[in-house]
Amino acid sequence: MFRRTGALRDPVTLSLDGSPIQAERGEPIAVAMLATDTFILARSPKLHRPHAPSCLRGGCDGCLMRVGGTPNVMTCLVPAAGGEQIETQNVVGSRQADLLRVTDWFFPKGIDHHHLMAGVPGLGAVMQTFARKVAGLGRMPTEGEPAREARRVEADAAIVGGGVAGLAIARRLSSKGVSVVLVDDGLALGSALGPTELGAPGVQVFSRATAAGVYLGEILVASLEEAVVVRAKAKIFATGAHDGMLAFPGNDMPGVFSARALCVLAARGIVPDGPVVLAGEGFWADELERRLGGGEAVVRVEAESIAGVEGTAGVKRVLVRTHGSEASIKAEILALALPGAPAFEVAAQAGAEVRYVPDRGYAVVCDERGRAGEGLWAAGECTGSDFEPAAIEAEALRVADDVLAYLGR
Template identity: 35%
Template sequence: MARRLPGHDAVRGEAVEVRIAGSSVRAYGDESIAAAALASGTRVLSRSLKYHRPRTFFCFEGHCSGCLVRLGGVPNLRACQAPCSAGAEVEGQNAFPSAEIDLLGAVDFLFSRGMDHHTLMTSSSMLNKLANKVVRQLSGLGKLPDVAATELPDVQRFDIDVCVIGGGPAGLAAATATAGARLSTVLVDDQLRPGGSLRADPRLGRSVAETRWGHAAQSGVTVLSRSTAIGFFPEDDGGVLAVAAPERLYRIYAKQWIWATGGYVVNLPFPDNDRPGVIAARAVGRLLVDHGILAGDKICIVESPACSDDVAALANALSVAGADVTRIPLAEMMGTRGRGWTTAIDTKRGKLDCDLVAVAACPAPASEGPRQQGCTVTLDEAAGGFRVVVDEHGRTSAPNAWACGDVTGYRGPAGAGEDGARVAAHVIAAAGRG
């Protein structure tokens, strides 16, 4: 079971009380709702749309739909990207009477071999009309907000020399370098705090992330945290990046663009890999390194061959923290067991009891933004997916666009930081400041 480790209170922020699924939970101001929920023993946050299978945390980076909750009357907010605040009210979604105990979960049992909803009850027009009414009541995720928005968000415009998209190790290094060369620089990052995979790697850790974030700010970088790049429009005045933050929107115009969007954690293919208790290995590392939360006492790490070094570092850190860790090659994994939460796995060697399954796979490059700008991408299995194609200087096929770090193929936190600094040097030279 997940538990907080002693000695981390100083970095968690001020203690606050939040309500999760009707229960009062002790949390901290510098952690997410998802981290607080897991540490308090909350295991299921919502249910899947069709079969009402239990859903909960997976990536802890805002890139999956496992932790969508209703927060303060607003539906479909990602719990891992919502900071804890005193009095916050968090509710599960798509379940009756609760996410933990959902009567509609019977659908998964009754249609264990699958359900073709297109032909359900179509033999009779009367039954079909009845089925449509029922389905309309059951479908959809969340309910409309209690109070309608009355004002449009403010829109702020930036006209700058360099825009860096992504606040991980590559983005922080690139932004710090360009700002240090007296180029006006904006860094866009969708996480609660910049640092990216630095905050999940026990070989580097939270202190390194905080230090590099501090260096970026001291260099003059304008950091937009909790701000998501929602679209690049190349036909608009030479290219504009639209960015959405909780309180406002941004229109960013830049002379040079650096894509440092990193990679998405991905799941691995094995039976019942969507069961709660199956969490990305990088998320397990993030909980340990950034939040001081040990996600389980008996952890099985299911790994693909491409990330053995990362897994070894994580397994060692988890063991030092007090967990019993077993590494399982993907080829030996046969599936998970448990009702609600994972309690065991089946392997070719037999059954193994556990209270957490950490999935370690090569991250998939987050290349959607560069593609919108016109950057060429290529499918590269070794790189984890569609990586951005760059030359030896990090320049892409689109004018004034560069890419660095894991979006060009997985390098790991240390390698991504080095690549960000290297590419930034060429950007500075191209801007005439080298």
């Protein structure tokens, strides 16, 4: 499915279900596994269908694995350091052949275990017990985690999101002497186009950290090492958007990716080793086609024409509607370039108003200055904008200037 375009520069060895695999130091574990053509990483919790990463940003369940005795680890957000013990979870058998997949064959349209055998004396209780044992996500950690530190931080401005918009705002505010806290849940700051240096040493950065919520006007930040409560006069949300998805049979099958995720792989020198069907338009569609070299490597179709995919453990053919009939395109990868669903949730909890945007979902409402409420701003895709780096950066600078005015700088 994938291949590396170059040799490893700083190789490390990981253990996957007892077998060694090679990785580039610092790259996400899930990316390392895809690069070795290991694409079935997880199983769906009820029917045990094979799953693989589709977004590479912690937004799907396709890379959930047990790492070092800890269950349900998003391996797309864990950098390879060498020596990691990675195990498949929720299987009876192996990653490739999970015996519990038989439930999918018996119940191809799904299974409602709450009503199965209900009312039959004795059998209902047996079915519930069986369902609890075969479903779920992972087993308890091997060891309990110790209590972590908690502290408070105060700043003039807090920015949630370290992509194009968040970085541009942080640089502008910092250059004017504003104390800034920047929170980002990625492995590195920047967009899917590649890591980006902040270039503002005065900014306090919490990377691989999640803005878990806003309570009484303060942002709760959860990181691997600690919990931090951030109090800031200005709160700016540059949280981006979730990758878009289409509803079609087999849309959770290994081989269905967002175009943005494939750009992440290409930026790390990992590309498909066969043709890609690319559905949709926009920045990520054009960027992916450019990175893959276009030509016969990419077959572009309209998103509305996708009728489904065929395969068992992964995509083998993509079904496309053409002139009232269906055509089958042989491919192992379907890339979806769709409008993103704005990540509005944390901004809404902070008090920002949201509105429904057709084909996208709910987005943060703000005025031309980016103001979303008293002491609140939003910029970028979370407001319903398309991902266009130059336009987002210009918007972010307007927001930064208004924050400066608000703070009297």
